[in-house]
Amino acid sequence: MTTSGVTLRLLDRADKEILKLPRTVKGAFFDFQHKFRTNPHTTGLKLQQLKGDHRLWSARVNDEYRALLLRLADDDWLIVSVKHRRDVYNRLSYGVNQVTGGIEYVDLEVVEDSVLGRLPGATAQTRPTPEPRPSAPLPEPLFTAWSDRQLTELGVAEPLLPVIRTLTTEDQLLGLAEYAPQLTGEVLIALFDGASYEDVLDQVTRPVAATEPVDPDDLAAAAERPATVVTTTDEDLRGALESGDFGRWKSFLHPTQAKLVERRYSGPARVGGGPGTGKTVVALHRVRHLVRQLSPGHDKPVLLTTFNKNLAADLRSRLLELGGDELLSRVEVSHVDQLALRVVREAEPGNGKQAIDDGQAVREWRALLDELGEDTWDPEFLHEEWTQVILGQAVGSRTDYFRARRAGRGKSIGRAERAEIWQLAERFTQRLDRLGRQTWDQIAERAARLEMGREQRIQNIARQRDEAGGLDNIHLQDGSGGWLRHRYRHIVVDEAQDLRPAHWKMLRAMAPRTSDDLFLVGDTHQRIYKNQVTLGSLGVNIRGRSAKLTLSYRTTRQILRSALGVLGETTYDDLDGGAETLAGYRSVLNGGLPAGHAFPDWDAEREGVAALISGWDADTDTAVPHEQIAVCVPTNQMATEMGYTLKLHGIDALEIRSDGPNGSAGVHIGTMFRFKGLEYQRMIIAGVTDGLVPRADVSRLRDVEPTRYRHEIQRARSLLFVAATRARDSVDVFWHGRPSPFLDSSWVETEHGGR
Helix, strand or coil: CEECCEEEEEECCHHHHHHCCCHHHHHHHHHHHHHHHHCCCCHHHCCEECCCCCCEEEEECCCCEEEEEEEEECCEEEEEEEEEHHHCCCCEEEEECCCCCCEEEEEHHHHHHHHHCCCCCCCCCCCCCCCCCCCCCCCCCCCCCCCHHHHHHCCCCHHHHHHHCCCCCHHHHHHHHHHCCHHHHHHHHHHHCCCCHHHHHHHHHHHHCCCCCCCCCCHHHHHCCCCCCEECCHHHHHHHHHCHHHHHHHCCCCHHHHHHHHCCCCCCEEEEECCCCCHHHHHHHHHHHHHHCCCCCCCCCEEEEECCHHHHHHHHHHHHHHHHHHHHCCEEEEEHHHHHHHHHHHHCCCCCCEEECHHHHHHHHHHHHHHHCCCCCCHHHHHHHHHHHHHCCCCCCHHHHHHCCCCCCCCCCCHHHHHHHHHHHHHHHHHHHHHCEEEHHHHHHHHHHHHHHHHHHHHHHHHHHHHCCCCCCCCECCCCCCECCCCCCEEEECCHHHCCHHHHHHHHHHCCCCCCCEEEECCHHHCCCCCCCCHHHHCCCCCCCEEEECEECCCCHHHHHHHHHHHCCCCEECCCCCEECCCCCEECCCCCCCEEEEECCHHHHHHHHHHHHHHHHHCCCCCCCHHHEEEEECCHHHHHHHHHHHHHCCCCEEEEECCEECCCCCEEEEEHHHHCCCCEEEEEECCCECEECCEHHHHCHHHHCHHHHHHHHHHHHHHHHHHHCCEEEEEEEEEECCECCCCCHHHHCCCCCCC
8 A cells, every 4th residue: 555655565474463562552553554654754753774784674653662664665665573672673684585585584582582482491581501411312403304405495594594403392393483484484394294305395385486586685576476475555454453363364365375366277276275274265365356357347247155054144244354345246145055046946936945954855755755654765865865866967767867876875776776766756856846845956956957058058159159250149038138148257166065066067057168267165074064076077177276275374283183183094085086185284373282071961061161161251361252162062952952051150152053143242052064164262062972973873874884884974073173173272072971982082181071
């Protein structure tokens, strides 16, 4: 942002320094920015060069604090730090990273203090020089296996090499990473976690490397590269500071994220990555980027969609935060079932059938089998066969069903059994018609057929135009009086792993098959529904246009380790016929260990949850707003009972419903399904008991339907993994009786509670 020709930027991490300053200093900093942009040479700012450095300057924020700035060009300034005046002359280092081409700034004294302060026996006030006992061998430094040259080739800041050579513990490493340039911290932690030099080069360094030669003296060029993460507006900075880390996503993108947001793709593209890696943030910024490329207008050529109402409401709210009404005015935000229903109702205005969910559909299957006196088939099996094979593959006749592939369905069925299932499926659809009901799978399949027909007509018109030498025929869209065209120019999909096959067919037909058409983000490790798809077979070709985010911005290293244990050795697909892994998934955030709490029964467990929250409230050092505390449980009934217990203890609770929390103040409570895509400072997962997680009826499938059993166990693991990774600061897991078999020793060994 410029005023009077002056550009003032704020370097990433400097905002974290400012967050820790007293409130009065933060207020003075906002005033300082405005004054500096108006006239940096105003007498009261006391702008002056630091001795011995012609590019590093200081300016007065208030009587006690100074802003440190790099002068990039005549009227182009970059704030790299805000310090107390006594610290302005610390040993400071800045420069251009030779790998990324971005500007890096380091206060060497702060880094050394952080590392030395983590030596055994050190306190915040001491900087000891430990003297090991003669009999005790010196601890092995962490990074002796890599030369200085190798580390700098990976992107480590060269001025930090002497400090890095002294590191002997993980705690010291995390202390350095807190203040070091971001890439330095990421590289060192990846090496510490066991990644090879080649893997770090491939997964951490190359994605952020500059694509052109780097001039170490050209700070102005360095400031424009994605590796120099900056914000330039008062509004962006104020938003980041007022909401802390929760607001940084609007202003600061990791260079890897920025490249994915701004890249031009020749067709559908997919971004994967574990929880907290910023996939949704990338999707939101991608939407803004696409809107900025549009010609002026009043239509909504960009669709942002996801799999349920709750997440769609959250996406709309965050998009409004990111770009205001101006951005939202060009974007359609809708959950995918709502979109399909609208398509069907447009084509069939007299269709007033009630939409029912999977649970209601299974009950209807059970009622049908009871009426027929049929006990050969399991209603859940029939429902999945109908939705995943018959509807999922748009099977239109019994003959087609005999030929349909059933990959992944597990239980093998012969021709006679298929004939029985087909007859039952016909009776089931007739039953729903008679009751005036339709399932969401039926709606999605019907919408896909309608949109594919629309796309075919558009292609026919284009072919006729080509044959006529580019001349248009008058062809109006049925009932609208407008030209027939695709509904959207760009489609962005969040939580892509949970969409049905019919959803993908519908979305593929809704946008022209051209550059930047479909952009998908998702993680199959977080799949909580049964929709396993191969995108290529559905017309969505992402080959060669897939990327993966590996750095978690939400979850601490301690929580991440325990959460990964929940997944076990299960393999996951990549939405396109290959395998998906969390290789390289890492965090540079440090925190406490997850805690386990064992109780004799459910009543005692609920009392334990209430006691824990009350304890947090009583400690002013750990208290957080109740809206940043969540309690998730396996069932709706347990959520109701938990809410009642909390209220008895004076703790307000809000139930998370399909469209979000039913209020504005209180602890959020809901089933594990409801917390997908959300995040909290403190997460409590209750009822993690064997027989509830996983459900007892899943365990009964082990011997009779082993393939279905594996799928259900994988889904149950994913659900608990999702719940555990909603947390930023702490996770507490509660159970009564025997704990879930998904909890490994990292949870159970921290056990304390009511036994």
